Amino acid sequence: MRWAVAHFGQKVAGSPLNCLVLCLLRHFARRSPAKGERRGASRTSILGAAWVDDLGLCKIVKYHGKCDGLEGGCPVCEEFVEEGRKSQNYFIWLCRQLGIGLAEEKHQWLAQKLEYAGFLYDTVRGLLLILDPKLEKVVSCLREWASAMMVTSRELDSVRGRIIHYSLCIKHIRILATEITWLIGTEEEPAYDEKLQVTDEMRELARELEEVVQLYAPQGRDLWPAVPSSLYGGFLRGETGHGVAVATWDSGPHGWAALWKWWECKSGNKVLEERLLIGTWPAGSDVSEQVHREGLGGCLMLEAMAHDKDLTGWLVILRNDAESALTAFRKGSSRSRISPTV
Amino acid sequence: MESPLSAFKPDVMTLGAGPAEMRDLILEKELWALVEAWPQLAELRPASERKGRWNHALSSFSATSRAEMAAALHAARALQGAKTIREEIDLAVLIFHGTERHEALRLLQTGGFAILAQMWHLHTEQFKQACETMDNLIGRAPEWSTVQSIHCPRALSRNPPVQFPHTLSGFGAALSAGWNWELALPAFAALSYGWFDTKGLTFWAAASDSRPLGTQHGTWKTCKVSSPEDGLEIAFFVENDKIVAITSNRRLLVEQPSRSVTAVRKTRFLPPYIRLATDKKGRLIVPEFSVTSVVERRDVWRKLLGNIDAVTWAIISGKMVYPRRQWVLRGSWLKNHPSWEVPRVKLKLGLKLGAYLFQGALEVVLWGCRLPIIIEPLGAVVKKGPDEFRAISDARKGNKGLNEWGVRYFSAREFAELLDWCYLMFGGDIRDAYHVAPFAGCTGELVWGWGVVGVEDVPGDESGSKSSEDECEDSNLNQNGPDKTFELPEDPSKPNKAFKRRWCQRQRFVWGWRLHVGCSPESCRGSQLMALRPTVVS
Numbered sequence: 001m002r003w004a005v006a007h008f009g010q011k012v013a014g015s016p017l018n019c020l021v022l023c024l025l026r027h028f029a030r031r032s033p034a035k036g037e038r039r040g041a042s043r044t045s046i047l048g049a050a051w052v053d054d055l056g057l058c059k060i061v062k063y064h065g066k067c068d069g070l071e072g073g074c075p076v077c078e079e080f081v082e083e084g085r086k087s088q089n090y091f092i093w094l095c096r097q098l099g100i101g102l103a104e105e106k107h108q109w110l111a112q113k114l115e116y117a118g119f120l121y122d123t124v125r126g127l128l129l130i131l132d133p134k135l136e137k138v139v140s141c142l143r144e145w146a147s148a149m150m151v152t153s154r155e156l157d158s159v160r161g162r163i164i165h166y167s168l169c170i171k172h173i174r175i176l177a178t179e180i181t182w183l184i185g186t187e188e189e190p191a192y193d194e195k196l197q198v199t200d201e202m203r204e205l206a207r208e209l210e211e212v213v214q215l216y217a218p219q220g221r222d223l224w225p226a227v228p229s230s231l232y233g234g235f236l237r238g239e240t241g242h243g244v245a246v247a248t249w250d251s252g253p254h255g256w257a258a259l260w261k262w263w264e265c266k267s268g269n270k271v272l273e274e275r276l277l278i279g280t281w282p283a284g285s286d287v288s289e290q291v292h293r294e295g296l297g298g299c300l301m302l303e304a305m306a307h308d309k310d311l312t313g314w315l316v317i318l319r320n321d322a323e324s325a326l327t328a329f330r331k332g333s334s335r336s337r338i339s340p341t342v
Numbered sequence: 343m344e345s346p347l348s349a350f351k352p353d354v355m356t357l358g359a360g361p362a363e364m365r366d367l368i369l370e371k372e373l374w375a376l377v378e379a380w381p382q383l384a385e386l387r388p389a390s391e392r393k394g395r396w397n398h399a400l401s402s403f404s405a406t407s408r409a410e411m412a413a414a415l416h417a418a419r420a421l422q423g424a425k426t427i428r429e430e431i432d433l434a435v436l437i438f439h440g441t442e443r444h445e446a447l448r449l450l451q452t453g454g455f456a457i458l459a460q461m462w463h464l465h466t467e468q469f470k471q472a473c474e475t476m477d478n479l480i481g482r483a484p485e486w487s488t489v490q491s492i493h494c495p496r497a498l499s500r501n502p503p504v505q506f507p508h509t510l511s512g513f514g515a516a517l518s519a520g521w522n523w524e525l526a527l528p529a530f531a532a533l534s535y536g537w538f539d540t541k542g543l544t545f546w547a548a549a550s551d552s553r554p555l556g557t558q559h560g561t562w563k564t565c566k567v568s569s570p571e572d573g574l575e576i577a578f579f580v581e582n583d584k585i586v587a588i589t590s591n592r593r594l595l596v597e598q599p600s601r602s603v604t605a606v607r608k609t610r611f612l613p614p615y616i617r618l619a620t621d622k623k624g625r626l627i628v629p630e631f632s633v634t635s636v637v638e639r640r641d642v643w644r645k646l647l648g649n650i651d652a653v654t655w656a657i658i659s660g661k662m663v664y665p666r667r668q669w670v671l672r673g674s675w676l677k678n679h680p681s682w683e684v685p686r687v688k689l690k691l692g693l694k695l696g697a698y699l700f701q702g703a704l705e706v707v708l709w710g711c712r713l714p715i716i717i718e719p720l721g722a723v724v725k726k727g728p729d730e731f732r733a734i735s736d737a738r739k740g741n742k743g744l745n746e747w748g749v750r751y752f753s754a755r756e757f758a759e760l761l762d763w764c765y766l767m768f769g770g771d772i773r774d775a776y777h778v779a780p781f782a783g784c785t786g787e788l789v790w791g792w793g794v795v796g797v798e799d800v801p802g803d804e805s806g807s808k809s810s811e812d813e814c815e816d817s818n819l820n821q822n823g824p825d826k827t828f829e830l831p832e833d834p835s836k837p838n839k840a841f842k843r844r845w846c847q848r849q850r851f852v853w854g855w856r857l858h859v860g861c862s863p864e865s866c867r868g869s870q871l872m873a874l875r876p877t878v879v880s
Contacts, residue, residue, distance in 0.1 A: 012744070016747075021772075050751065052751065059766040060762075061766060074764070081766065087768075094646060097642050097646060099635030109768060110766050112764060113767070114768070114769055116754065117757065
């Protein structure tokens with residue numbers, strides 16, 4: 001028999017397929033703009049993305065502020081449905097004409113929610129969410145880990161990969177994935193497949209992860225998270241409103257100092273409030289390295305801020321001159337064990 | 343005396359101060375036009391921001407360029423047999439694309455890319471990588487020398503001539519060595535049949551004027567090309583822009599893999615587990631499209647999509663070639679993985695294989711047809727859902743020596759960037775996507791060949807004749823498919839005769855002439871090694 005290609009191998013089959021798919025996406029995006037419209041941004045444009053054979057396409061809806069979407073009967077969203085249906089019909093018709101078969105059972109019909117690359121996109125709420133079966137899988141794999149007696153580094157690595165992947169749509173789990181990195185130890189064969197005793201520390205981490213996943217998965221993550229520099233610009237111009245603060249701090253061998261600012265509404269006027277915080281290092285702190293100093297300084301600053309004001313639900317822009325310390329706040333540190341414990 | 347033209351000052355001159363600036367301006371415009379029409383080149387700019395994406399973009403740039411030029415070679419070879427003006431035009435377009443790509447690469451290589459790199463703010467390292475890639479695609483200066491004699495060991499000229507099996511690899515290597523397009527394309531297009539010497543080290547083209555008998559005297563231009571990964575050095579001897587002889591330091595004659603097949607009984611029946619699936623009502627689920635559908639509809643693509651890039655054009659024209667960096671010099675035939683040798687696996691995946699046969703994605707190599715060069719082991723892995731298993735072929739052997747060909751997939755975050763509040767979305771999934779872009783086979787043309795063209799129900803054979811027993815031979819299957827009219831035997835490992843007969847009443851593939859891309863098993867000349875990625879199913 002001739003060429004039964006590897007079904008899930010990029011080589012040989014995936015690359016030429018990708019050429020065809022990209023050609024289709026270009027066509028959908030650029031097709032027949034009306035007079036005065038720009039090619040690629042017209043009413044007929046269908047913007048799309050592809051992951052191997054999985055296509056996600058979208059139709060532009062004029063921005064009209066937050067609404068309840070089609071499900072809530074928004075008339076503005078409704079206006080664009082007809083155009084959207086035409087686009088979807090065109091997509092199906094075109095594929096058929098071109099000899100490309102679509103799996104009918106996997107069609108996703110026009111809506112403001114779509115599954116793509118294992119995530120659920122909700123453009124009405126502006127959220128990226130985990131799919132229910134995937135959530136079940138994540139939870140069950142964490143429970144399995146917590147209840148196991150032995151585990152291999154490979155299995156831990158698999159859990160870590162899953163957590164990193166879903167950190168796109170679940171808040172606060174990315175930093176915990178780095179904690180798993182410390183447990184994995186080696187990725188070299190054959191130690192990678194050797195059984196390790198599941199310690200209390202591991203169980204604790206698995207339980208914490210499950211708790212965080214269960215708590216934050218339904219909330220999802222912003223589809224369009226704020227760009228820090230733009231958000232900071234908006235803050236300085238007073239456009240961000242309540243709930244956004246900026247904290248700038250620096251550390252030295254003897255202690256740390258921070259200035260944090262936020263907008264407060266006082267008698268109908270917006271006023272920029274600021275507070276200076278200064279502290280020394282707790283006894284026994286390891287502050288010999290700059291990155292550790294800045295990390296510890298940042299933690300103490302946040303603790304002091306929380307004492308000062310209830311920051312629940314606030315967005316705090318952290319400003320510091322040590323990039324690695326800022327990165328450690330975002331996703332932990334796989335190089336230095338001290339930073340995460342800080 | 344002042345030229346009358348000096349009074350003529352076109353407006354465009356005001357943009358530049360003199361001829362050098364003017365030239366730069368024209369070049370710049372030419373480059374922008376090139377970027378607009380060449381998506382793989384345009385992709386280098388956004389890809390330069392991230393290392394991973396850059397590597398993918400660069401390998402895609404390289405592989406698609408090679409594929410476009412190889413498609414031109416296929417077209418040039420097919421042009422000799424074109425029957426209609428329409429066919430000639432189709433092939434001429436592919437040759438034009440290949441020629442244009444070669445010219446464009448030369449333009450980039452000779453300063454064009456330096457301008458783009460400056461405009462795109464590429465890093466020095468990225469610029470160097472891109473230049474190396476282009477030099478690898480089309481070398482700068484080949485080293486030609488002249489020889490007066492070629493010693494040709496006594497060749498097998500009494501045997502029928504064979505097709506030179508490495509035309510595409512040789513073409514790619516020649517371009518890498520810097521051959522002119524004007525020489526390489528016709529020379530390799532004309533390179534077809536000839537004779538190998540007994541050691542397979544020398545090939546004498548049948549189209550040459552002389553015959554390979556001992557030492558030949560004359561004047562030939564010769565150029566050596568090498569493939570360091572194979573330790574291969576090949577010399578092409580050219581006379582009147584034709585390749586007359588090829589010598590090598592390694593055996594070029596590829597032998598078909600052999601294994602003892604005495605245990606295999608010849609039969610004209612497929613194993614019974616290979617069949618089309620049926621729905622709940624017992625109706626056949628017939629695949630809507632075949633592996634040739636896209637190629638058959640190439641005119642529809644051109645008409646509806648209009649602006650198609652060159653590599654997509656090559657693929658929809660059936661001229662898809664996957665570039666290699668190593669030559670295929672040895673065949674291989676490896677055993678199927680034990681995971682395949684499980685009745686349940688065969689039963690479940692037999693439905694998939696049946697559909698593939700129906701679509702033409704799998705072709706049966708009948709007794710007497712030449713065996714493929716590389717026969718890959720088939721295996722199975724567990725899969726979620728009703729299918730239970732996924733068929734995999736261990737492609738390590740066949741994939742060895744293939745070039746990287748990067749892909750552009752859009753991450754979840756990138757898709758989010760396309761969206762805004764309240765956008766409407768829809769999605770689709772391509773069925774059997776990996777069989778959409780078929781290989782070019784030996785010719786890249788649509789040809790008629792023997793294959794599965796339909797399915798019929800086999801009438802009940804109550805006599806239990808030999809032929810029906812043949813079909814039922816492997817009926818120790820523990821399931822009788824979704825058709826509930828047939829009951830399972832009590833002990834699946836020992837099916838009773840009645841069960842066997844009922845099994846035989848099911849379906850049988852109908853054979854006939856159907857379209858194939860490039861060649862069919864009976865017409866395959868083994869000249870397109872990249873296409874031969876087979877798997878022995880049973």
